[in-house]
Amino acid sequence: MDDNEVYASECIETYSKEYAHENFKSFFPNMIDGLKCVYRRVIYAFSLNGLENGKIIKSTEAVAKVSMTHPTGDSSMYDVLMKMSQPWFTSPPMTISPSNNGSYSGNNPGAMRYTEIGLAPYTKEMFLEDIDPKALRKVEGPYLNMEPAYYVPALPTALLIDNVTIGFGIGCKTNRLNFSNVCDLVVNYSNHLATKPLEQWNYKALAEKFLPDYPTPCVITNASRLIEEYKKGNFDHPVEVEGKVVLTKDQIQIKAAPHGTPFNVLIEKWSDYWKKNPNSELSRLIKDYNFTRSKKLEGDFTIYCKQNVSPFVVWKLVQSVIGFSDRYHPKPNYTLEDQVTTRHFTYPELIRVWYTERCKLLLATKSSKLKSLLNQKQILEGQIIVVDHAKKFFSIVNDQPTVEAAISALEKEFNITPFQCRALLNLSNQSFIKTSKAKLIEDLKKLVESIKALNESYGNIGKEISARALYFKKKYGKERNSHIPNYIGYVKFLHGNILFETHDEVETILDSFPKEECEIISFTSSHLKPVNENGKFAQLTFSKIMYGGILSLPSSDVKKVYTSCIKNGCLSFSKEAIPTLSQDGVFYTTKRIIAFTRYGEIIHDEITNYSKRNNALESRGSFTEFVHLLSETQNPFYLISFYSEEKNSLRIERLEPTSKKYVYNACGDQYLFTSLDGKNWYLSPPKTCLNRLPMRALYIADAEVLLKGKSSAKIDLSTRSRAHQGLQYLE
Structure with missing residues (x-):
């Protein structure tokens, strides 16, 4: 075989490896900066052409400049530049475009010849500032030029960039975290290394900080479950x-x-x-x-x-x-430093790897800066020696035939180093004539102080990283893009329910459904169980629009709950929570209860002392005087009562947990409502207790405001002004 001959199998193997290498670099983000190759080359191209200061240029020019570092089609390169400027794709945007860059609702960006683009100030601050670019690891680019293998940003941007890609059977889907939360995590990790470097970082205590925050305005419905999984160290749990x-x-x-x-x-x-x-x-x-x-x-x-x-x-x-x-389903697969090997990373691992690289880069940057300051110090010291002998200096220089001879003569005459001699020869004549010795000595003192401060800063790398993170949080931190709801109740209509998070939202819902019959139900506990339209418990996530009902239980374990039903003057109970769509006369309590009789008497007892049925909702129990039940509590609670014979009025009372007295009782049908804290309380007054008073619900922000320091009060709902402080009419 000749030296110039090559086996086809060897060619195929070689080029296949190169192809795979390039694809891995293009398809998968790096573990340090979280950037795919094309995004990194965009930043590099802008900085290489002096455009890192946010200068806006024509998109055609930007595509041409980026193509010098990333060989690809014009349309695909333009698409990347536009996506980097869209806040619903990249948040914060890495490029800025004052022209039409599209919309979330589906509008495409304008044609390349009509739009403009530039590098965002955020990108410069994150990837290019406070570092020595020469200290970045370099690899050979597509045109045999040297380019950064990866950037080492001021924050772990691998947690801030949303990546979705498929390549060689290995998928990559990353969860973007909230910007402010990432800053908090960096500060916490830095403080941990400063105070407890030998202990393991307790990231599980910060589980809420790891909740995803996608750049799109979607809703995350299983946040509580995600927090539970993150506390276990499972960051791959699906996000609903x-x-x-x-x-x-x-x-x-x-x-x-x-x-x-x-x-x-x-x-x-x-x-x-x-x-x-x-x-x-x-x-x-x-x-x-x-x-x-x-x-x-x-x-x-x-x-x-x-x-x-x-x-x-x-x-x-x-x-x-x-x-x-x-x-x-997140699949956080990133490339390692060799840009070929991929590996699965958890959020804490990404922070740890980034932090290590950031410390190395800052140390290298400080060393480079220190070397530069020491060189300046030598030059100033040489100037101070020579400044009073300018004529002699120029005479020696002019008399020598070569630069090397001049350096040798100056070294011998003024007792300075060859480096100082060469630096002095490079100075202009004006530097000797116009600069006084006193000014040079003052500059030298300042330079010595800068060198001292720089030397001391070697031990403050962690503090610098934390300070930078706090700076970014203050400047670029904002509210979540993806909403995590915290529902406190729902408005029940005939065909469905709308969940709400604030009182203002309730008013908006009622305004959107004028004159529609509804019931406002507040959640009385954090243990919620959805019931489907068939009246059965269902494994459903809580959505804005739901069908069926939602039960507030005193315990997360339905087997520890007692279901009681008061119907037609009879009481029965069942051990275990039984789902139902109609909650009229149904109570979910613990074993110990507080009961109210039709005569206003308060009784403390155990529900097991009454009639037990397999299904209390369907079976007739034993005769009872009870009209209302609640779980026994150790704190004061509030009672509101309506009576059919006292139209357009209600009575509110604050009751002690051990109270055994009689509450107010009037003639006619009575309807009781209780609340443990008396705040954010919604009531739907029975129609039989109202007379020509259009009202769908009452809202009590704080029961104590209505009581005005008393233990009980009567509220007349029909007063013209309706100016009852703390009480709002919802019509």
């Missing part, structure tokens, strides 16, 4: 996400898709369904629909229901068509 929707009396407004689904995909699914099923059940319920692509940060897709058609009925069918909820 759904879009954002608003229901009104005759409309359905869809404003966001679940993360991982572009908003225009929802519209495409709907359009395809509508074309293929023109005579479907939905077509008989829907009057019209429309969508626009002009909204920048949220979608705009509206469905109009026909008259007398409930939006809850329509929405149940619509969400099955467009796929309004999804499960996001």
